[in-house]
Amino acid sequence: xxxxxxxxxxxxxxxxxxxxxxxxxxxxxxxxxxxxxxxxxxxxxxxxxxxxxxxxxxxxxxxxxxxxxxxxxxxxxxxxxxxxxxxxxxxxxxxxxxxxxxxxxxxxxxxxxxxxxxxxxxxxxxxxxxxxxxxxxxxxxxxxxxxxxxxxxxxxxxxxxxxxxxxxxxxxxxxxxxxxxxxxxxxxx
Amino acid sequence: xxxxxxxxxxxxxxxxxxxxxxxxxxxxxxxxxxxxxxxxxxxxxxxxxxxxxxxxxxxxxxxxxxxxxxxxxxxxxxxxxxxxxxxxxxxxxxxxxxxxxxxxxxxxxxxxxxxxxxxxxxxxxxxxxxxxxxxxxxxxxxxxxxxxxxxxxxxxxxxxxxxxxxxxxxxxxxxxx
Numbered sequence: 001x002x003x004x005x006x007x008x009x010x011x012x013x014x015x016x017x018x019x020x021x022x023x024x025x026x027x028x029x030x031x032x033x034x035x036x037x038x039x040x041x042x043x044x045x046x047x048x049x050x051x052x053x054x055x056x057x058x059x060x061x062x063x064x065x066x067x068x069x070x071x072x073x074x075x076x077x078x079x080x081x082x083x084x085x086x087x088x089x090x091x092x093x094x095x096x097x098x099x100x101x102x103x104x105x106x107x108x109x110x111x112x113x114x115x116x117x118x119x120x121x122x123x124x125x126x127x128x129x130x131x132x133x134x135x136x137x138x139x140x141x142x143x144x145x146x147x148x149x150x151x152x153x154x155x156x157x158x159x160x161x162x163x164x165x166x167x168x169x170x171x172x173x174x175x176x177x178x179x180x181x182x183x184x185x186x187x188x189x
Numbered sequence: 190x191x192x193x194x195x196x197x198x199x200x201x202x203x204x205x206x207x208x209x210x211x212x213x214x215x216x217x218x219x220x221x222x223x224x225x226x227x228x229x230x231x232x233x234x235x236x237x238x239x240x241x242x243x244x245x246x247x248x249x250x251x252x253x254x255x256x257x258x259x260x261x262x263x264x265x266x267x268x269x270x271x272x273x274x275x276x277x278x279x280x281x282x283x284x285x286x287x288x289x290x291x292x293x294x295x296x297x298x299x300x301x302x303x304x305x306x307x308x309x310x311x312x313x314x315x316x317x318x319x320x321x322x323x324x325x326x327x328x329x330x331x332x333x334x335x336x337x338x339x340x341x342x343x344x345x346x347x348x349x350x351x352x353x354x355x356x357x358x359x360x361x362x363x364x365x366x
Contacts, residue, residue, distance in 0.1 A: 003322055004331045035335035041230075041237035042339060048230030072315050118353070126261045128353045133192055142193045146224035149350040150231065156349060157342030163316045164307075164338055 003166045007033035019043040024173050028075065028158075031167050049154060053180045054147045057087040062097060062112055063119055063151045065089075069098045070123040071159035078169035086177060111139040115148055122152060191356050195219035208232045213364045216356050217264065217347070238343060239366050243336050246366055247276040251286065251301050252308055252337065253344050254278075258287040259312040260348035267358030272366055303328040308341055 068076035
């Protein structure tokens with residue numbers, strides 16, 4: 001049961017309300033809107049991450065799910081199991097990624113494995129070995145590597161907030177996947 | 190030595206250049222600038238966290254140092270120990286937060302202690318017990334508690350980035366809070 005009251009849309013600033021509605025009026029936003037002096041910035045940071053075309057949607061969702069699993073965050077897992085499915089991740093793949101080590105088997109391509117290895121090592125040891133970092137960086141390039149790290153940044157930090165406030169998973173509402181800017185030179189896998 | 194090249198301030202698009210001119214020409218901004226699509230939104234969050242009047246500079250630095258220590262974030266500590274000193278933390282208090290864990294005798298206020306305990310439990314276990322949550326809520330109220338979590342979240346997540354990149358601490362440039 002969510003530990004603090006949800007902020008009602010009529011008690012938000014117009015910009016905060018618009019951002020909240022555009023993202024499905026989820027419990028996470030209605031809870032964090034209590035921090036009204038910083039909520040808009042946090043939502044804009046999220047919007048930038050959700051609309052950037054640099055990471056393939058599927059790869060982003062793999063990182064989100066792996067982060068949510070390692071952070072033990074039921075809310076993120078509940079939302080993103082469904083978002084990941086929409087992004088082309090199969091149920092078997094979702095089960096593999098939300099387990100201790102099944103993700104190491106043959107579900108994922110080499111770039112995805114390198115990114116999952118980086119995510120796992122970083123979240124469990126708080127640092128990354130040269131070999132693991134270099135593999136991901138070689139596959140992704142600098143821009144996409146930083147974007148992967150920023151996804152880990154955002155969802156690990158969010159997991160702490162969701163767990164601390166024990167936010168209830170929405171019954172049926174799910175994060176809509178916003179349109180992303182066109183990009184022709186993006187990664188293909 | 191940073192594992193990803195740092196982008197020069199002169200190569201930044203206007204909003205990033207403007208942010209760095211105000212907040213500092215820091216290695217962390219120069220490395221994040223490799224991903225301009227997400228930098229600007231993230232910078233807006235940083236601005237709101239530091240422009241908000243909810244917490245004193247001192248309280249923010251207490252929280253940031255504790256998060257940075259628990260995350261083993263050499264870069265964050267390198268930036269924020271000096272800022273914490275400037276915000277009025279004593280050497281004994283800084284040592285207690287980032288080294289000895291000897292928080293009881295360092296002369297923190299009751300509210301600072303609640304914040305430190307919250308950070309320690311949350312970063313260590315990823316959760317808060319009912320009792321810990323109740324103590325934090327009583328000390329801060331809903332708005333400030335949620336904002337405190339936003340601050341923790343920002344530095345906790347950023348620690349993973351600077352650790353992964355193995356970012357060098359700036360030789361002279363300092364964050365302008």
